[in-house]
Amino acid sequence: MTTESLIERIAEDDMDAFAELYRTTDKMVYAYILSVIKNPEEAKDIMQDTYLKIRSAAHLYKKQGKPMAWIFTIAKNLCLMRVRTGGRTLDGPIEDFEGSPELTTSGDFHSEDRIVLQAALNLLAEDEREIVVLHAVSGWKHHEIASNLDMPLSTVLSKYNRSLKKLKKYLMERS
Numbered sequence: 001m002t003t004e005s006l007i008e009r010i011a012e013d014d015m016d017a018f019a020e021l022y023r024t025t026d027k028m029v030y031a032y033i034l035s036v037i038k039n040p041e042e043a044k045d046i047m048q049d050t051y052l053k054i055r056s057a058a059h060l061y062k063k064q065g066k067p068m069a070w071i072f073t074i075a076k077n078l079c080l081m082r083v084r085t086g087g088r089t090l091d092g093p094i095e096d097f098e099g100s101p102e103l104t105t106s107g108d109f110h111s112e113d114r115i116v117l118q119a120a121l122n123l124l125a126e127d128e129r130e131i132v133v134l135h136a137v138s139g140w141k142h143h144e145i146a147s148n149l150d151m152p153l154s155t156v157l158s159k160y161n162r163s164l165k166k167l168k169k170y171l172m173e174r175s
């Protein structure tokens with residue numbers, strides 16, 4: 001079942017389709033939101049709001065062959081609304097990243113490691129950070145990222161490689 005057909009079924013109040021959409025996209029959506037908002041608790045809240053919005057607005061979805069771009073647009077708009085109403089910028093304090101499940105589930109990460117990793121990720125532009133997180137955390141393939149972010153594959157590849165070089169340089173300077 002494609003994501004687009006799931007959205008169509010959600011528009012018809014099919015709760016099984018909604019559950020399937022959540023199961024197949026929740027990690028990607030969370031990783032995307034976390035890459036933008038950098039606060040795990042806020043990211044969870046925004047993710048929940050994103051799925052509520054998907055459910056209520058599914059009837060407005062227009063078939064364009066890019067359903068994940070539509071979902072990411074909803075998530076991004078909710079992130080921006082949260083930032084505006086919270087009176088802070090997207091480049092929040094490093095401590096916001098401390099509780100990230102991706103970083104705390106591994107016993108290999110200590111507090112200092114998380115701080116260094118967050119500082120390194122803060123070096124990247126927003127689109128670079130999104131690409132790195134979607135690939136490294138969510139396990140997306142580059143062509144999936146290109147398709148869902150509506151970017152040429154060559155752009156995704158170059159931004160990813162450039163980001164890795166920036167991260168490597170920063171981390172080498174710290175060791």
